[in-house]
Amino acid sequence: MHTNSRSDNRSSSTSAIRHTPFQIIHVLGVFMRTWSVYSLYHHLSLHGDSVIVFLFTSLVPASFIFLSLQKPWKGRSLSNSQVVPSVVNGGIMALYFVLWGKGLKASGPSVAILTEYSGVALGVLSAVLFGRRGQIWKKVGGLVAMFVGFYFLSMGWATRTFSPFYVIGLEPVSVMKETLGANEMLLLIAAGILSALRRVVARRVSLKNQLKRRLHAITVASSACFLFPLAIWELLLGGSSSDIIKLQFPTWAYLSTVAFGIVFIYYVDNLAEERLHLVFSSPKHLLVAGVCVIVMEIAYKMDFSLLGFLLCFSSLSFGIYEATSLGRMRKDHVPQHISDGMFHTEKDISSLPS
Secondary structure: OOHHHHHHHHHHHHHHHHHHHHHHHHHHHHHHHHHHHHHHHHHHHOOOOOOOHHHHOOOOHHHHHEEEEEEEEOOOOHHHHHHHHHHHHHHHHHHHHHHOOOOOHHHOOHHHHHHHHHHHHHHHHHHHHHHHHHHHHHHHHHHHHHHHHHHHOOOOOOOOOOOOOEEEEEOOHHHHHHHHHHHHHHHHHHHHHHHHHHHHHHHOOOOOOHHHHHHHHHHHHHHHHHHHHHHHHHHOOOOOOHHHHHOOOOOOHHHHHHHHHHHHHHHHHHHHHHOOOOOOOOOOHHHHHHHHHHHHHHOOOEEEEEHHHHHHHHHHHHHHHHHOOOHHHHOOOOOOOHHHHHOOOOOOOOOOOO
């Protein structure tokens, strides 16, 4: 027994050491993506650029990068049953970017990042419709806790302006802001659900890693095509010709959005799922994102209350923990949950999709 115990300890320590580089890459990727979100928010707030135009001009080079890296036209030919859903998924991605970008500009980066985890609601819905009856109330309770956290965020408890708790901030609040309205929160929550739906569709189309990345290149390219008429509408009918000149592509906000907000974070999330079995909807992923948000809020000297943010974050974390509890109980060697809290049986997937 002692020999088995020592061998188990050695294997666990070896596994932890082997996973350390992937954990570092994941933390770095989430941090850089968070930084890109804050840079984008400040750019949109200062320059007043159109959200749709900015995101379209970011998706165009990102799609070229994905297409050049994955080359979906090479290798085994893709069937229509794979290409068509991927193109439709591009429409879902385009709508997600529109809603998320407008919500980001209206609500701020911290709220925009945390509400992306609202996609766990899809997992709760799948459990209610198809899951075990004994776990429904636990998942519904987790969903309620999540939306309590979203409600606190909409009330501004994460800001020093409206938080009743101790605040962090070097500059006094000179202008009182209004709390977030229901429309802004609904935009971001809908964007989070759309993002979750996009990931679910991508996994339904293909569970093989290489094929999934090839189809994702098609999805990003099609999302840019879907945004093209909206961007033209914004430029020609929604603004003046000076808006075109005002777009400054070689800015950090633009470059970081393309490199870290779209391209790099996709490969980082794939790596985390494949090597660490860490999906987007997991509490650990939320923890990393929350720490990055705190760092960015302090670094940018935002209107930020640490205790208020921790209260909102704790409610959201507890909700996600409860809503995804079924996946943790069912996993043996391979997690049976996919991101967004939706689950498959072992017959459906043989390995964790990325």
